[in-house]
Amino acid sequence: MKLALVNDWLTSEVGGAEKVLQSICELYHAPIYTLIQDPNAVGKLGLKFDQVHSSFLQKFPFAKSKYRSYFPFYPLAVEGFDLSEYDVVLSFSHSVAKGVLTHVDQYHICYCYTPVRYAWDLHHQYLKEVKGLKGKLAKFFLHYFRMWDVQSANRVDQFVGISNYVARRIQKIYGKKAEVIYPPVDTEYFSLETDKEDYYVTASRMVPYKKIDLIVEAFSKMPDKKLVVIGDGPDFEKVKAKATKNIELLGHQPDEVLRKHLQKAKAFVFAAIEDFGILPIEAQCCGTPVIAFGKGAILETVNQGTTGIFYKDQSPKAIIEAVEEFEKDSFDYYLVRKHAEGFHKKRFQNEMRTLIEEKYQSMART
Numbered sequence: 001m002k003l004a005l006v007n008d009w010l011t012s013e014v015g016g017a018e019k020v021l022q023s024i025c026e027l028y029h030a031p032i033y034t035l036i037q038d039p040n041a042v043g044k045l046g047l048k049f050d051q052v053h054s055s056f057l058q059k060f061p062f063a064k065s066k067y068r069s070y071f072p073f074y075p076l077a078v079e080g081f082d083l084s085e086y087d088v089v090l091s092f093s094h095s096v097a098k099g100v101l102t103h104v105d106q107y108h109i110c111y112c113y114t115p116v117r118y119a120w121d122l123h124h125q126y127l128k129e130v131k132g133l134k135g136k137l138a139k140f141f142l143h144y145f146r147m148w149d150v151q152s153a154n155r156v157d158q159f160v161g162i163s164n165y166v167a168r169r170i171q172k173i174y175g176k177k178a179e180v181i182y183p184p185v186d187t188e189y190f191s192l193e194t195d196k197e198d199y200y201v202t203a204s205r206m207v208p209y210k211k212i213d214l215i216v217e218a219f220s221k222m223p224d225k226k227l228v229v230i231g232d233g234p235d236f237e238k239v240k241a242k243a244t245k246n247i248e249l250l251g252h253q254p255d256e257v258l259r260k261h262l263q264k265a266k267a268f269v270f271a272a273i274e275d276f277g278i279l280p281i282e283a284q285c286c287g288t289p290v291i292a293f294g295k296g297a298i299l300e301t302v303n304q305g306t307t308g309i310f311y312k313d314q315s316p317k318a319i320i321e322a323v324e325e326f327e328k329d330s331f332d333y334y335l336v337r338k339h340a341e342g343f344h345k346k347r348f349q350n351e352m353r354t355l356i357e358e359k360y361q362s363m364a365r366t
Helices: 016-025 039-044 063-079 123-129 132-153 164-174 212-220 236-242 255-264 278-285 316-328 333-343 345-364
Strands: 003-007 032-034 052-054 088-093 107-112 158-161 178-180 200-203 227-230 247-251 267-270 290-293 308-311
Touching (some): 016 088, 016 345, 088 345, 132 164, 158 164, 158 345, 200 212, 227 255, 236 247, 267 278, 267 316, 278 333, 290 316, 308 316, 333 345
Parallel strands (some): 003 088, 032 052, 088 107, 107 158, 200 227, 227 247
């Protein structure tokens, strides 16, 4: 089986999507095609530099840092990859990777993190944040991008969603049925700690839909409760302006600092609507219960009353009430950890290997 991997981009922001790719590369030594690559990211993931092939966007000015500015060229760039020599193409897509061109004797599997959020679910929110001429151009390009996005979905033979929540969105937007394979979580690194301390923690890139400002605002009204906030991003100053003395903003931190705070916290607080949400699972790996807004894939990864509790509204008032409810309950840290172990990396790798090889064998028989 000749396999090619296609990823949207490989930049310095190494997150959950890149760790998914890394997990697959542990199974298969296959070439990787990506719009833009940063050598630092390639090195961090332990990939070989001659393994990664970039599009023409790599030659554009400031491509590694300003790649999002070249959004109108994404479809043309991804269609420029010549993958005709491969039997199976596996794309990892939250943008355009699924749009690669394949022929009738190839099988294309798309591991879909989400249909493009800023073109669909968050379209109106995104346009409110982009003003002036840039906003008008974005509205124009997104209109045509949505048509390309739906049309290119027909090039995929099998969609795989990262959650049932994403699978429903794939069905609604693309009209395609998707299997579900949850992403891998490093359950060994995020190990159990039962000796908890008297603080809550939240962690995220600070962008509007993560709603970190709501969590901070809620804890600013609970001065007797300590909150530790890890992460940075465009909303950092907005969040900082709402912080009071009981709230500690640490900014971006390395993995070992994040792990320590997840292990010692009495609970992890979460306010976003996520397609999967790896941080709440990493917290549960540490035996730390989760207090979360009860919508999205979090309903698939947290068990109400056993590994955490849900609140119904994205509001400071709802978060305050959830914290008060949490403090009346008790949680078995070992049960919280046991639940999270079901998301371990080997499970992901086994399910993906089975899917890839079954589809290849099925294609070979036709």
